[in-house]
Amino acid sequence: MIVPLGHVLLFAGLLFVAGLAAVLLRRNLIMILIGVEIMLNAVGLVLVGASAYWRHPSGQLFALLLMAVAAAEISIALALVVYLKRSRGTIDVNRFDGMKG
Amino acid sequence: MMGELLFLIPMLPLCGALIIMFAGGRMSRKLLAAVASFSVIASALTILWLWPLAAPQTRVSLFDWFEAGALRVPVEILFSPLSAAMALMVTGVSALIHLYAASYLHNDPDVRRFFALFNLFVFAMLIIVLADNLLLLFLGWEGVGFCSYALIGYWYRNPGFAAAGRKAFLVTRAADVLFVIALLWLFRLTGSLSIATINQQATSLPAGTLTIVALLLLAGACGKSAQLPFSSWLPDAMAGPTPVSALIHAATMVTAGVYLLCRLFPLISLSPTALAVIGLVGTATAFYGASCALVQRDIKRLLAYSTISQVGYMFLAVGAGTVTGAMFHLITHAFFKALLFMVAGAVIHLAAGEQDLFRLGQLQKRAPLLFWLLLAGALALAGMPLTAGFFSKDAILVACFALNSPWWTGLGVVGLITAFLTALYALRLVYLLAADRDVTIGHGPLPRGMIWPLLPLGLLALVGGQLNLPEPWGGGTVLQRWLQTPSGRGGTHAIEWGLAIVTLLLFVAAWLGARYRFRTLPMPPGGGVAAFFTDGWKIDALVRNAVSKPYEATGRLLDGFPERWYTAVLPDWLGRLCQSAGRYFRTFTSGYVTHYLSGMAWGTFLLLAILLIGLLR
Numbered sequence: 001m002i003v004p005l006g007h008v009l010l011f012a013g014l015l016f017v018a019g020l021a022a023v024l025l026r027r028n029l030i031m032i033l034i035g036v037e038i039m040l041n042a043v044g045l046v047l048v049g050a051s052a053y054w055r056h057p058s059g060q061l062f063a064l065l066l067m068a069v070a071a072a073e074i075s076i077a078l079a080l081v082v083y084l085k086r087s088r089g090t091i092d093v094n095r096f097d098g099m100k101g
Numbered sequence: 102m103m104g105e106l107l108f109l110i111p112m113l114p115l116c117g118a119l120i121i122m123f124a125g126g127r128m129s130r131k132l133l134a135a136v137a138s139f140s141v142i143a144s145a146l147t148i149l150w151l152w153p154l155a156a157p158q159t160r161v162s163l164f165d166w167f168e169a170g171a172l173r174v175p176v177e178i179l180f181s182p183l184s185a186a187m188a189l190m191v192t193g194v195s196a197l198i199h200l201y202a203a204s205y206l207h208n209d210p211d212v213r214r215f216f217a218l219f220n221l222f223v224f225a226m227l228i229i230v231l232a233d234n235l236l237l238l239f240l241g242w243e244g245v246g247f248c249s250y251a252l253i254g255y256w257y258r259n260p261g262f263a264a265a266g267r268k269a270f271l272v273t274r275a276a277d278v279l280f281v282i283a284l285l286w287l288f289r290l291t292g293s294l295s296i297a298t299i300n301q302q303a304t305s306l307p308a309g310t311l312t313i314v315a316l317l318l319l320a321g322a323c324g325k326s327a328q329l330p331f332s333s334w335l336p337d338a339m340a341g342p343t344p345v346s347a348l349i350h351a352a353t354m355v356t357a358g359v360y361l362l363c364r365l366f367p368l369i370s371l372s373p374t375a376l377a378v379i380g381l382v383g384t385a386t387a388f389y390g391a392s393c394a395l396v397q398r399d400i401k402r403l404l405a406y407s408t409i410s411q412v413g414y415m416f417l418a419v420g421a422g423t424v425t426g427a428m429f430h431l432i433t434h435a436f437f438k439a440l441l442f443m444v445a446g447a448v449i450h451l452a453a454g455e456q457d458l459f460r461l462g463q464l465q466k467r468a469p470l471l472f473w474l475l476l477a478g479a480l481a482l483a484g485m486p487l488t489a490g491f492f493s494k495d496a497i498l499v500a501c502f503a504l505n506s507p508w509w510t511g512l513g514v515v516g517l518i519t520a521f522l523t524a525l526y527a528l529r530l531v532y533l534l535a536a537d538r539d540v541t542i543g544h545g546p547l548p549r550g551m552i553w554p555l556l557p558l559g560l561l562a563l564v565g566g567q568l569n570l571p572e573p574w575g576g577g578t579v580l581q582r583w584l585q586t587p588s589g590r591g592g593t594h595a596i597e598w599g600l601a602i603v604t605l606l607l608f609v610a611a612w613l614g615a616r617y618r619f620r621t622l623p624m625p626p627g628g629g630v631a632a633f634f635t636d637g638w639k640i641d642a643l644v645r646n647a648v649s650k651p652y653e654a655t656g657r658l659l660d661g662f663p664e665r666w667y668t669a670v671l672p673d674w675l676g677r678l679c680q681s682a683g684r685y686f687r688t689f690t691s692g693y694v695t696h697y698l699s700g701m702a703w704g705t706f707l708l709l710a711i712l713l714i715g716l717l718r
Contacts, residue, residue, distance in 0.1 A: 024699050093694050100692030 008049030134203035204550030276324020283317035315375035322358030343446030380420025387413030423589035489565030524611030
């Protein structure tokens with residue numbers, strides 16, 4: 001393995017934090033979804049890195065599964081976003097407080 | 102094989118009760134009375150039929166009621182001479198009273214309930230009489246208590262009558278608690294609840310424990326038998342129909358306490374202290390009852406106090422060690438007191454429900470036969486020589502004096518004074534009922550069914566003494582030879598004759614006194630002293646002040662602090678705390694997804710930080 005595992009983990013961690021920051025700080029739903037995708041990819045990166053480090057294919061298999069699940073998830077999420085845009089006329093998360101207690 | 106038939110004795114009245122309860126709705130009034138009376142008469146005949154089986158060891162077990170560890174409670178009948186004699190008395194007197202009740206309640210709408218309870222009562226009473234196991238006996242004990250309660254409050258639409266039933270139930274229940282303690286204690290000590298086993302093992306018990314157990318048993322017996330200090334329920338129990346008073350509150354149930362002490366006499370007799378206390382309670386109650394009976398205006402209350410007093414004599418007999426004497430007086434008392442109650446019922450019927458002795462009268466003119474029956478009962482109660490009451494009462498007093506100790510002689514003297522009072526109030530009753538004054542005329546002539554059941558009882562009240570005629574009188578002491586129970590130290594002929602003469606003199610004195618005082622139209626007793634005795638020495642007020650009022654005060658006190666605190670203040674406060682906490686936590690749910698997500702992120706961060714710190718250590 002050319003790239004040391006520590007670098008992979010560090011990069012994946014930075015990627016995860018960047019995604020989390022996008023999720024927490026952005027107001028646009030699309031941007032939040034992109035943040036989620038970034039976090040998922042950070043996880044996938046860790047899986048692949050670990051798979052290479054331990055020379056075991058299961059990590060890569062998990063990464064493939066992750067991609068498939070992420071694709072399914074994002075398609076449903078985008079459908080919801082489209083529905084929200086149509087029904088409420090906005091995709092600003094601060095305009096949605098239907099769960100307020 | 103024949104032994105199993107013994108179960109017919111209690112089962113027949115039970116069957117009668119069940120038939121009336123479940124199939125009585127369609128029966129005519131006459132059929133109801135016939136079923137009820139027949140079941141009791143059949144039971145009495147069964148006892149006579151199986152009489153040859155009666156022996157100290159005749160016991161038949163039907164099945165095990167329940168079994169738990171060392172505790173085994175068989176449904177077992179002991180047909181000893183003692184229980185056979187008692188059972189015959191119970192069923193015999195019950196049969197006559199059933200026949201009387203059929204006429205007495207001839208226009209009562211609830212007669213079905215009456216007969217069902219009446220039969221059930223006979224069943225429960227027979228269980229007490231025949232049971233060998235104390236727990237089975239207790240089943241009957243509570244059974245008669247319930248029937249007594251239900252029958253005192255038979256006319257429950259009258260709140261006073263219903264309250265009298267409740268009072269009887271509660272007072273006897275208070276004493277029953279002590280009885281149950283004695284029962285459990287005996288089980289712990291001997292590992293058995295069989296009366297025979299307990300009596301056998303009694304000698305090996307420590308003396309102190311024995312005394313306490315005997316006193317607890319005495320308390321239980323006092324509750325059922327209306328002895329001091331549990332006596333106050335019996336006068337109020339007169340709210341029930343008169344046949345009930347005759348059967349339950351004169352002849353049978355109130356003597357159950359005496360019978361219990363007789364059955365457990367081998368145990369009780371081992372403690373001289375307990376015997377002395379039993380004698381004291383009996384004498385005190387006898388005197389108390391007689392003094393109260395002397396001034397009563399209500400005919401039934403007079404008889405109730407008289408019953409209390411006479412049962413006191415039976416307790417005195419047990420204390421003096423003569424079980425035979427107690428049983429003898431129990432049986433003769435059942436005869437003449439049942440007779441007196443039924444005469445009272447007939448008198449009340451004639452006077453259209455009037456119970457005030459000072460408004461009754463002219464009995465010998467209006468119903469001569471009834472008057473003679475009254476006289477027979479009253480003379481037996483008064484202990485006129487040669488009547489049943491004379492012999493049974495003398496047997497008890499002889500046993501007292503024969504013990505030859507200051508304590509028992511003292512009790513015997515009080516017993517003699519009570520005998521004088523007894524004669525006085527019995528003759529007062531006769532004179533008042535015969536008094537020549539204007540009286541209310543009631544429901545017309547007496548039904549024949551209310552007269553003829555009294556005739557056998559009248560006869561027995563006069564000649565029942567033959568049952569156990571003492572030896573100096575040339576008697577064969579039949580009852581003593583049959584029962585084979587302890588009869589105390591036999592009195593010398595000097596004591597027997599001396600006592601007979603003293604009681605004769607007392608009777609004559611009482612008769613002269615009553616004649617002087619009550620023959621001419623007497624005035625009702627008045628004044629504070631009379632009121633004191635009429636109210637039974639204010640025992641009710643005493644109980645109210647000593648038991649009820651402190652109880653109520655404690656209740657009010659507890660209602661103030663812990664009750665209100667725990668059920669109102671504290672829950673209120675907790676509720677308000679929860680409400681405000683909820684209102685505060687509500688603000689956390691802003692409804693914005695971002696807030697929730699950041700909460701989750703911070704939580705994860707915190708968990709990771711904790712893990713990290715754990716790893717670094």
